[in-house]
Amino acid sequence: MSAKLIQGNEAVVYGAIKGGLRFFAGYPITPSTEIAEMCARDLPKVGGVFIQMEDEISSIAACIGASLGGFRAMSATSGPGFSLMQENIGYAIMAEVPVVIVNVQRMGPSTGIATAPSQSDYMQVRWGTHGDHPMVSFAPFSVEECFTEVIRAIYWSEKISSVVVLLLDEVVAHMREGIDIDNIKNIVEVPERGPFPDEKESFRPYKVNKDKGAKLPPLGTGYRFNVTGLVHDELGFPVEDPEKTEFLIKRLHNKIDAVEDEIISYDERFIDDAEVIVISYGSVARSSLRAVRELRKNNVKVGFFRPITVWPFPSKRVRELSKNVKNIVVAEMSMGQMVLEVKRSVLENCNVTLIQGIKGELIAPDIIYNTVNEVISK
Structure with missing residues (x-):
């Protein structure tokens, strides 16, 4: 193409x-x-x-x-x-x-x-x-x-x-x-499922380590296991055993925690000398980037940070950035949702200002531009 x-x-x-x-x-x-x-x-x-x-x-x-x-x-x-x-x-x-x-x-x-x-x-x-x-x-x-x-x-x-x-x-x-x-570069290769063991009778798809996900063979290929939304054992059959329950719930978390650093991605620019950072995602990040570029033309030390992975939120990186700036401005088309994750991440390292977008239209670059100027003038 x-x-x-x-x-x-x-x-x-x-x-x-x-x-x-x-x-x-x-x-x-x-x-x-x-x-x-x-x-x-x-x-x-x-x-x-x-x-x-x-x-x-x-x-x-x-x-x-x-x-x-x-x-x-x-x-x-x-x-x-x-x-x-x-x-x-x-x-x-x-x-x-x-x-x-x-x-x-x-x-x-x-x-x-x-x-x-x-x-x-x-x-x-x-x-x-x-x-x-x-x-x-x-x-x-x-x-x-x-x-x-x-x-x-x-x-x-x-x-x-x-x-x-x-x-x-x-x-x-x-x-x-x-x-x-x-x-297009940097396209990840999606591997095929499996491999699955030849011994089908004894295979237990949910018998995995505490930080791994189950691998289910396609139904109809001869493997026997149960699929349920109930808490289940290694074969997928319902259980109420406290230890097995705890192991399963923790494993659902651990399997993502174990690879969180691989999952998380973000786009950051103009960070090195920034005194204020604008954080946004999706289409609003396009407005933010435009505003940041215009502000830097006027010698405003402002940086840009865009989570590409929005869950898990890149808390560690945001916390690191917050230690070196005075203010963070969050722009999002809501009353304020991602800003809660930002505040949770920065603790009290810096001030956090929210730009709300609840008019059913994109937040324009000039709104972000003016807000950053207001924040740094305080």
Whole structure:
């Protein structure tokens, strides 16, 4: 494929197929619909399957079933649909079934404004489903990153045997940029599942070390095990033993904690001499970067930090940065969600100022520019 002018949503599909996606189940919802449309067109060309389900509950259930059958599976939705998926997200986490979900954020709560951008699902990604469990989520800010980060989402869902969320917003999903897919660098290679032992009768997929994820052979290949959302033993059958319960819940956390440094990625610029740092993700980070560049032209010592991995939040790096600056400005399209993680990370090392974006439109660079000037003048 030569260089093309494409949307973020389109890049997600190209990237997902490149990463081995072969099953998509979803229900059309703005502003993610183009992902379903393209999967319906392109997945059959590579031997894949597209199913439009009756709702988002059945969509994520179908993805879980397909993944258990050995397919790399994905769904795409927005806030209202993501809410409906929560119970089955918890099921996939507990059963350790790899699934990727693309959440293209829009204005809420409830139906909100279907065509307006927002970043108000940030906390829902982490805390939306009940119970103790971690989450992994990546947030691209360009069309090219939509391509690369969905591949990384597939990679990590397979690596940790869990749900990974690709967190977009309406602006990133629908903006167009020219990219040359054939020449994109730093694309992670997604390995095949397995290998699995030849001895099928005695194989126990959930018998793994305390910091590893289970590896489930495709159903129908002769291995015998149970799949459940209940606390379970090494064969997947329900148990209520306190020690086994504690081991399982801790392992669900440990398997991500053990590779957290590999999972976490971020983009930082102009940090060395910064006295104030602007932190944002997704489309707002584009406005922030523009504002930072303009401020530096006027000799303002301001830096830029963008979490690409938004869960787990890059707390260690943010804490390090906070020790060397006087102020951090957080810009996000919500009343303030990521800012809570920033404050938790910096403790009392520096001041934290929030720029809220709750008008259903992108935060403009001049708002960030003016806020930084106000902060440093105090």
